[in-house]
Amino acid sequence: MHALLVEDDDRMAQALGTALAQRGHTVRRAGRALDALRHVHEADFVLLDLGLPDLDGLELLRRLRTVCDAPLIVVTARCDERDIVQGLRAGADDYVVKPFRMAELIARIDTVRRRTGIASGRSAAGPSGAGGRPVRTGDVEVDLAGRTVTVAGRDVRLTRREFDVLAFLAARPDEVHSREEILDRIWGDAFLGASRSLDVHVAGIRAKTGRSALVRTVRGFGYQLGSPAAGDEGDGGG
Incomplete structure (x- = not known):
């Protein structure tokens, strides 16, 4: 696998490059944003x-x-919650904050590669076979196979x-899914809950679709696909 390492600190870049090479990866280092944009197409x-x-990163x-x-x-060394959420x-x-243990970073790399390889394919729709046709709830349509979302006929990116996350919930809309199940299936790590990644992405789905009830929160347990109404402005907490 080919890694693009975007790091301007020489010592950190050398340490990361050595660790990745020991795992069998080839590494291209970019110390500036322009170089990263030039070479990102080569990266796995x-x-x-x-x-x-x-x-700015x-x-x-x-x-x-x-x-x-x-x-x-x-x-990165940026540990402010706002930076983490924005990232x-x-x-x-x-999102890994410096300083970190190299073994932990390598494990996170392996996990991300594993789960993105799974989730980017049709298996993200789940084993129910629902990936063959779009799922509709309210005025929202989720095309599991085409990986598109429309709200009232408008494309949402x-x-x-x-x-x-949305496709996983839409594939089995009648079921409530625990946080651990979602994290394990989409992130490949049921213990990632402390990172707030799931909550951030659910908030992003609600904000971008303008349908806060699209993802229903089952407090103390997890999430379920909701039934949003046009122009709903609730907190989605259901």
Whole structure:
């Protein structure tokens, strides 16, 4: 697998490059945003530092997501909750704060590659076989096979992970899914709940569709596909 390492710190880049090479990956390092954009098409996955000299890392993340769908992990010293939420909403598959244990990062890379490989295919729709036709709830239509969402006939652009969550719920709309089940199926890690990744992506689905009841919260347990009404403005807490 070919990794794109976007990191301007020489010592960190050397340590990460060595660890990845020991796992059998080839690594291209980019120390600037422009170089990252130039080489991202070659990458099977991306490690992205946010503290770059020529462009804010979150802005680079947004630009990368317009041209590349490869698994991407933010690896940064920024630990503010706002940065973490913005990174996940911008399309990061995971967010790791420096300093970190190298073994943990490698494990997260393996997990992200595994789950993005599964979730990007038809299996994201679940084993029920519902992936063959769109699912409608209220004025929302989720095309599981085409990976598109429309609201009142209007296309809505979700990140890959947001769509994966919505598709998982839509494939079995009558069932309530626990947080652990969703995290295990979509993130490949049932213990990822502390990272708030699931909550951030659910909030993104509600905000982008303008249908807060599209994802129904079952408090203390998990989520279920809801039945939104046009112009609903509730908190989706059901």
